[in-house]
Amino acid sequence: MPFPPAVARAIARTWLDDAELERLSALHFQDAGHGYDAFGMHPDFVAMATVLVKGLYERYFRVISSGHEHIPQHGPGILVANHSGNIPIDGMMMWYDVLTHTSPPRVPRAVADHFVPALPIVGTLFARGGMVGGSRGNARALLESGELLMIFPEGTPAILKPFKDRYKLHPFRQGHAELAIRHRCPVVPCGVVGAEEQLPQLTTSRLLGKPFGVPAVPIPVVPVPLPVRYHLLWGPPIPLHEEHSPEEADDPDIVKAAAARVQQAVHELVQRGLKQRKGIFR
Amino acid sequence: MTRPLNVMVTGADSPVGERLIRDLLDDSRVDRILAVPWRTGDHLPPDDRLTIVPVDLSSSRRVHDLLFGKARDLGIDVVAHTQLHRSAREEGPRIRRYNVDAVRALLTLSERHPTIRRIVLRSDAVVYQLQRDLPVLIGEHHPLNMSGAAPQWVTDRVEADVTACTRMGMTDLEIVVLRTAEILAPGCGSQLYDYLESTVCLRPAGYDPMINVLTILDCSAAMQKAIHHHSQGVFNIPGADTLPLTAAIRKWGRVGIPMIGALLSPAYRLRSLVTGHDFRYGMNRRRFLYSGVLDGTRAREVLGYVPCHPVEWPAG
Numbered sequence: 001m002p003f004p005p006a007v008a009r010a011i012a013r014t015w016l017d018d019a020e021l022e023r024l025s026a027l028h029f030q031d032a033g034h035g036y037d038a039f040g041m042h043p044d045f046v047a048m049a050t051v052l053v054k055g056l057y058e059r060y061f062r063v064i065s066s067g068h069e070h071i072p073q074h075g076p077g078i079l080v081a082n083h084s085g086n087i088p089i090d091g092m093m094m095w096y097d098v099l100t101h102t103s104p105p106r107v108p109r110a111v112a113d114h115f116v117p118a119l120p121i122v123g124t125l126f127a128r129g130g131m132v133g134g135s136r137g138n139a140r141a142l143l144e145s146g147e148l149l150m151i152f153p154e155g156t157p158a159i160l161k162p163f164k165d166r167y168k169l170h171p172f173r174q175g176h177a178e179l180a181i182r183h184r185c186p187v188v189p190c191g192v193v194g195a196e197e198q199l200p201q202l203t204t205s206r207l208l209g210k211p212f213g214v215p216a217v218p219i220p221v222v223p224v225p226l227p228v229r230y231h232l233l234w235g236p237p238i239p240l241h242e243e244h245s246p247e248e249a250d251d252p253d254i255v256k257a258a259a260a261r262v263q264q265a266v267h268e269l270v271q272r273g274l275k276q277r278k279g280i281f282r
Numbered sequence: 283m284t285r286p287l288n289v290m291v292t293g294a295d296s297p298v299g300e301r302l303i304r305d306l307l308d309d310s311r312v313d314r315i316l317a318v319p320w321r322t323g324d325h326l327p328p329d330d331r332l333t334i335v336p337v338d339l340s341s342s343r344r345v346h347d348l349l350f351g352k353a354r355d356l357g358i359d360v361v362a363h364t365q366l367h368r369s370a371r372e373e374g375p376r377i378r379r380y381n382v383d384a385v386r387a388l389l390t391l392s393e394r395h396p397t398i399r400r401i402v403l404r405s406d407a408v409v410y411q412l413q414r415d416l417p418v419l420i421g422e423h424h425p426l427n428m429s430g431a432a433p434q435w436v437t438d439r440v441e442a443d444v445t446a447c448t449r450m451g452m453t454d455l456e457i458v459v460l461r462t463a464e465i466l467a468p469g470c471g472s473q474l475y476d477y478l479e480s481t482v483c484l485r486p487a488g489y490d491p492m493i494n495v496l497t498i499l500d501c502s503a504a505m506q507k508a509i510h511h512h513s514q515g516v517f518n519i520p521g522a523d524t525l526p527l528t529a530a531i532r533k534w535g536r537v538g539i540p541m542i543g544a545l546l547s548p549a550y551r552l553r554s555l556v557t558g559h560d561f562r563y564g565m566n567r568r569r570f571l572y573s574g575v576l577d578g579t580r581a582r583e584v585l586g587y588v589p590c591h592p593v594e595w596p597a598g
Binding site: 004032033034036038039040114115117118119120121123124127132133134135136137138141 | 414415416417418419421424486487488489490491492522523524525526528529532533571572573575577592
């Protein structure tokens, strides 16, 4: 990072009140020796990111969250949600929601596509806030150490989907289901409503994405995300690990069916959210 | 009660070899030590249990004569091979013989040796591939850097490592390969140490990967544990310090200046030409972009190795 943790700490101390700072000081965190965990997360940068995301969460997107009692307060778990919006604000809102609704606070470790950690500045900044690259090894190591993963099984194609396809889920990849069965942890589905309308796109450009190492760059209709209202609906945990033995994580049919079940749960939460909301901005 | 071991240590004139010999001299489970420096062993402490035989291991004939001469006479049980050429600037067949052929000769000859039953080889974390879609935490099964474009400094280490791995379980000889994290100390061939020698450290703008560094004390401790253990295989040996590159620069009391990646290689080539420094940015480019931290779980669970000697950072 261009600045040391002390600067991040100073920013957090300036903008967060004492109660919030005290809460964050109890952060669930595995220090690898110099205040960072092995993946590069640092509590001071988490606190600084909290300052930045809090304003968006509370004032700009005015997030309404329900069912957060389903988020595991301890031990490994996999949070699975739909993905959209051209830029990953949905992940940031979920990140803050989990951080504020767990005690002691837990940082959900967002599992990003391979290109994200390789992005200059963004990759480092996200890593300091807990993001990891989407490799099996990273996921395994985090689950084994009792962390909470945040996975968007639709992947990058979903975040770049055109406005006309909003709230149509892309087929889920199956890694999350396999991980849950193999590493004995629950899957908590989450339906995200609002993100689909935040930044309608005209088109996407693969050409513009090439220099940045990203699959494509969205060209939005508006220059900044619209102040849509976000709804986060957490569903009850899906106990795949209780229904299947670890050996069944190698059975393609079981894993496929498990992933489909998770997709159905997320779909139902999204539909419920769409029915409940009174409008895009309300 | 088990019989004390007789141990042969190669690379006895390197800081790691010297430290290991000193630690073995303090180890009551070790009887005789055969120190094999490249040129001279004058720096080693005088001790009745220590025999010093300078040998150029790049000659297989000399390796043969050493193993079936002095090593057999002393009844050597375990060979600890710490020898690795330290300069990244020197390349060619002579260096390859030193890095790779010496390992091959040691393995081949030890397999039919009357007293040697175990060989512990020090490999290097540089054998692992680093790329954006691979895990940050590097386990022993992590892909190796088999790129044909890699410099000899890397390919030699990969070849020596793989040569040892392919012979595991083929004979009764127990083979242990320790893939050590980079030793941040002078005289150990550390690219990072050489990089941090400059007051100003240039780094790629926008990147701050996690690195892990080892101390000579921990490296020696890991080798000592491997010498006494009975299991074989590959073990990652991480150090006690895991931190981002910028934090390492700061803790070393240096100034880190971000720069466009494309300019770093020529800048460090120029530095090397002018000052004779060893650091090659091209060789370390991926390390300066992508995080890579050795996972020492296997070494902890099997060998009982836990890093406990952190680097003494000059700037605290």
